[in-house]
Amino acid sequence: MVAWDWLADADYWTSRLVFQRLLAALYLVAFLSAANQFRALLGEHGITPIPRFLRSVPFRRAPSVFHLHYSDRFFAVLAWTGVLVSGALLLGLADAAPVWLALLLWAVPWALYLSIVNVGQVWYGYGWESLLVETGFLAIFLGPAHVAPPVLVLWLMRWLLFRVEFGAGLIKIRGDPCWRDLTCLYYHHETQPIPGPLSWYFHHLPKPLHKVEVLASHLAQLVVPFALFAPQPIATAAAAIVIVTQAWLMLSGNFSWLNAVTIVLALSVVDDSVFAPLLPNPPGNLTDPPLWHLALVFAVVALVMVLSYQPVRNLLSRRQLMNYSFTSLRLVNTYGAFGSIGRTRHEVVIEGTRDTELTEDTAWREYEFKGKPGDPYRRPRQVAPYHLRLDWQLWFAALSAQQARGWLPGLAAKLLAGDRDTLKLVARDPFPGSSPRFLRATLYRYRFTTWRERGESGAWWVREPVSPVLRTCRLAEDGDVVPAATGSQET
Template sequence: MDWVLWFSAPDYELARIVLQRGVAALYFVAFLSSLNQFPALLGENGLLPVPDFGSAFHRLRRPTLFRWGYSDRLLRWMCAGGLVISGLIILGIPQLGPPWIPLIAFLVLWALYMSIVNVGQTFYGFGWEMLLLEAGFTVAFLGSDQSPPPTAMLLVTAWLAFRLEFGAGMIKIRGGQEWRDLTALYYHHETQPMPGPLSRQFHLLPKPLHKVEVVGNHFAQLVVPFFLFAPQPLATIAAAVVVVTQLWLILSGNFAWLNWSAIVLACSAVSDRVVNAVFPFMPVQYSSESWAVAASRSGGVWSGGLFAGGLGEPTGYPGDVFSWIWALVSLAAAVFLAVLGYQPLKNLFSRRQLMNAAFNRWMLGNTYGAFGSVTKRRVEIVVEGTLDDDPSDDADWREYRFKGKPGEAERLPRQWAPYHLRLDWLMWFLPLRTVHEEWFYAFLFKLLEADPATLRLLRADPFNGERPRWIRVRNALYEFSSRERFRETHERWEITPLRVLIRPIELRDVAA
């Protein structure tokens, strides 16, 4: 059974622990987000009801368990199942058994969440949805505590991290001039979709430091990813650079689980030996003594890096027949994912690079990237209602408050990531496109009805459950206040009203 060890990476147990439990934690957040928001957004009485979208299943050939019928009850059961399974993986319970148990657990998570994403329409049209699906399918083949991590699967996981980082870097270099002249972060912290509690402080940093940030970003996304495949300790150092830069992004804004996904996936290149050398007080505890002994005798199948290693004479390797079967299964899965990676590889070097695109209906082997250009001004959509019969400008207009979207001038933005506020994110896109979207008008009419499920998506209903007489939509320019102005007014935003975009509408307009 010596040949089996050629496909094993016993020096990457910590990497597997982080990958499996980290991806499972992101699935937990994703299912929790869907449980709390999907019925109001896409349920039977949602803004874009899935039953009305059902006719597109066969036309689009999208794999989903809702193909044979949707109900909010079924959706909630699926989310509950996803929460339970991902929770068990976080606790490490499936990993205690043979490799096929975590394999099945992750494939169930993948199938359940793909079923949700494929009917989620615009509310699930984010790049990190397909990233989570691909990550879940990939780490499914990392095995369990009874066997060492498969080298081939760690390679394709590092390849996924490479595509995520390098794709984002290439999109920026090919995108707006602000990324090439290093001025992108003059604007980004202020105009990003959902600022966090420290975003204003990042925005107020000196402009020369903003240029340093951009240079650091280009280095981390265009140079460092190649070193994920280098010999150790370079690969672990590259992973550490990715982790640090992603933590910087987490501190400066809210991007759902995108940054956390990059951190988890980068850990595929982290070697136990390097970690133990840097942090000798926290040595990795191997769960299978037999293959740990084999690894120590062989010098580590992956001890020289992703492509280098030695082979010793192991004793007591568990389950000889099962070992080679599992080695072949994991190798076949790695080859399958590598073949699917051909299209995104071509896309990375294409002049017409696609951003966040899937090349198959299973959302495996995708291409990623974000913020190829940076918005220069922050224009917010403001939704207001009134109880007055006369909807003139003199009426008592009260603003609806969102959980993550900026509102009051003095309010400190909250940290939501990795949780995903889907309504708030789509509100950010409206000024960049148009307010005349189907889901947005449905949202306004739900507010006129004081729909409880819709109101729960908001932070504050100015009418405490009572139906407003009229609803209108306007926009406003939001700018972070200077330190001097904040000391005077305690306002974090300077808000300049612009114009009315949708004139007052009432319930009888629904039928019009």
């Protein structure tokens, strides 16, 4: 192959292989997350039903196959189809396919997941959803294993990785002053949405090391991204720094697949010489991409260049938006995270009781969720790259009373009704085989235990109640929640 050396480069054959396999694995996780959680959150009888959303939002604002038809069964079929197609791509079943078929196979999970994200409402309002969609769109055009990787698509991936990293760096340096005085990690490991098994230990690192962490983050996100466009081996070295910093973040907390997708993008930058000792070399009979494929790639490059105008303008703006999509297809987006850092941690604790009358002696039983802190003696869990959507929204509910008012009463109604789909999202149901008569949600202040407290009690957290989030309520005949009788004990 010599005709298109400047457009297709065999030196990235293994990089493409690694990228495609890992992206397929992340698609698989994303579709599993959707299949396992949608009924309680988005289903016909969910907390925020998709049919109600579709009645108020036109197709042009939220392109989705669900505008053609929605039922819970159809959603399940779509999600499990995504799982099957992602699994096939993970196993490499598209590698030997004709170019047109390979592109079509990679377009399927992109279109299906975009359809889910665009009707996912508050449960899908995260930057990593758009990042997976945008990455998946570019992956469509990489081609199968018997064709040399299109260079321009690889450069578009570098441009995406640059925006992810540089956008995150700018949102920090422009945001909370603690990023500028290097003290944000005094708090972040404790106050992040879902701490992981090692977060307690990260929190207790010496403060000078926390400052080193922040400084390293600034270098990795504000300086290193420019080196992604340098010749090899400089670009590979820059990608390696991104991979190491993202892996550090994965160890320190649970951020769904945000870090994983970023690592996968960085791996597409790595020169094949790095993979040579570990993975097979490219076959000697690689062919050039067909002319129509290259023409399609040029069209995609032109589209991305045009759509990059607003994200670039956003990067240069002092009012930088974080995790924002300028188009309904989410093709070229803005990214960033944790522009501000909480100094204290609050959690919504939901409790119920079977008592028929509420008194000061009422026995309240607490619901335990799969990822968010609850029982102070339970060690934080590793759940990423899986995304526990309800747990994340409960973290936001603890930050915003308005956020809580939007959907928390709906969750309370489901728990009071003993809804099976909702209870599947709970780690421990305190009323197995029955349901509570009354429910309440209380805001608690949480902090990590000290080394001494942990040694003495075995607890990971210390907590104290702050205020009601959802006052004591019961289930009305129409299925809505109503306040408990006047005079009932509420706190």
